[in-house]
Amino acid sequence: MTSHARFLAAVAGALLLAACQSGPATTAAGDTASVDDGTTITMWTRSPTATFSQTLIDAYNASHRNKVKLTVFPADSYQQKVGTAAGARQLPDLLAADVVYAPNYAAKGLFLDVTARVNQLPFKGTLAAAHVKAATFEGKHYAVPHDIDLSALFYNKVLFTRAGLDPAKPPSTMDEVVAAARKVTALGGDVKGYFFGGACPGCQLFTSWPMIWASGGTVLNEQGTAATLDNPQAAQVYALLRRMYTEGLVPASAKNESGPTWTQSFLDGKIGIQPMGATALQGIKEGPDLQVGVAPIPGLKGGSSSFVGGDVLGVGSTSAHAAAAWDFIAWTLTDQAQVDVVAKSKNITVRADLADNTYARQDPRLGVFNRLASQGRTPISVNFGKTFNDTTGPWTATVLDAVFGSGDVGATLKQHNAAVTESLASGS
């Protein structure tokens, strides 16, 4: 072939590639290699996981020749960023994904098939089951658990004491939550009893769905193809949130809190009770204004539940350093990384056999989290992102109307339920 013809062939190939995208990469499915040869590996994660990932990466980089470089994207634009990069075949070597998106990413071929590599892990059976299930597509493994984040009730013991509440006795029903929030709000100043991210659809589902589950209600059907929000328990939960807001137990700014700063007021010691993610504990600086207690999120009349979220970690399907990337992934799951890095920095281990470690025994809060990890739920749906996390999606309008609207809460949920179902069932 002359150089001219080769050039033409290259151009034609490039055009073909642009005009007709190729399907998921399936190469190296049986490959089990992992290398530590000084490769620089790129990794992407979303902002809420940044601290967690960086802690692991620092420990890995200090003890290995490979170097992992982390890029962090804002949580609400991560999905778009990953989709665009996948279209341009520029995914990073290591791709972390919100566990609720994992089924979609696996189905779309964003992750490299790591079935053979996962099967080689001696502790495969102890990996967080909900995460493994979410990252499995057609019997193949595409990612492993990275961090477990689950929702729990955080409360400020300092404010509890000042308000005459027992800091050792967190509320165990939603009615008790409201009563405690009233007492804390009564302290006055800029202290309020309760907080939620009113304009943040992801925060709202993360913290309010466990209340519905703990009360015996449901949100989605088993397959994740239809919404079941039109139940009396959901109506009571959102009526209760609405009452707390209209009564002034929640700062007015909560209505427009779209996520990035939704834990700030609590961290500043100005909020009595707030349900939020367990990973927040790692970054909390306790002081004279803030002593943190944690408790399970209760239902209306008792019980408890949790939204088990977090991230899975896989190899980008277009990565040229799959073996080096797997070296990092496999290391993050070892006893050493899970106990001396993850548990030590107050996080939940992704391996059930390591849940009872020295650090968890020292901090009773980690004990609460570990218990919740086995009780909580992870809703799975291919259309989760565009239905629930998108600010223009049907769930955002539902929760805004339910919490801040003026119509009957039950009727509002019933009215929106159809739109949510339609979005869940539409083509992927």
Next chain:
Amino acid sequence: MVSVVSSRVAAPDTPAPDPRRRGSIARGRRRLGIAYATPMAVLVAVFFVVPLGLMLWMSVNHWPLVGASAPNGVENFAALSDPLFLRAVGFTLKYTAVTTVVLGLVAFGLALLVQHDRPGSGFVRTVFFLPSAVGLASTSLLFYGLFTTDSSALNQVLGFLGLGRVDWLGSGGSALGSTVAMITWRFAGFYMLILMTGLQSIDPELYEAARIDGANRRQILWRVTLPLLRPTLALAMVLSLTGSLLAFDQFFILTGGRHDTATVVIDIYREAFLSQDLGRAAAVSVATLAVLIVLNFAQLRLIRREGR
């Protein structure tokens, strides 16, 4: 926009007079003309015509953001009956109407204020025009801070005046009002300049004649200024309508489409990057482009007719 660009594309294709009769000078001139036009034609072809063709092709394909694509006829155009899209169309039209009227009135008022060359008028013009130097995304972020932070300067002024707390972005109505206010701040100076040049091109003798005939200020405004300003007003309107129909940054940043403030372009973005379906996004884009072409064509015709 579209028609302006496409008239430029046509330039190199314009048939020249028969070169044999006109001799070698004409042939040389023709070559020179092509040489001048080529760089622009190449740019337009690469960055406009080819993507446009690709978009048309995508709109008749099932084209996920990731994975293989395949032709699927007009299936993607079902996106045009999606309830979210229909609400976005309704909101975009409402926003366009409100913005165009408010912005037009404010800009015209400003233009009347600064049209004459008095001491200091250059300074005032500069002050009014300055917001136009800030990017729209930066403006939106700036106002996002002003609107949502309790301790922002805007909310502090309100507190000082004893007006209490205003929920700037908390409902569909207030979000629309706040955004139009921001857009007016950002663009009024720009449209003021356009209208001002229009005002200054009106022959002063006409005003003089009207005054001699006993016309009062109001009559002069309605009978002299406005009729003669119509081409300029029409131009401002084309720009404002097109810009508002394609609104994206301001709502994406200020509300993220909450409270039913999603615009057509936000819907396109949603289809492409959240539903990860480029085919449906392209279908909506094709429909939007068709509407804009018709609209701009009608408006430009109107300008030409009035210009005479």
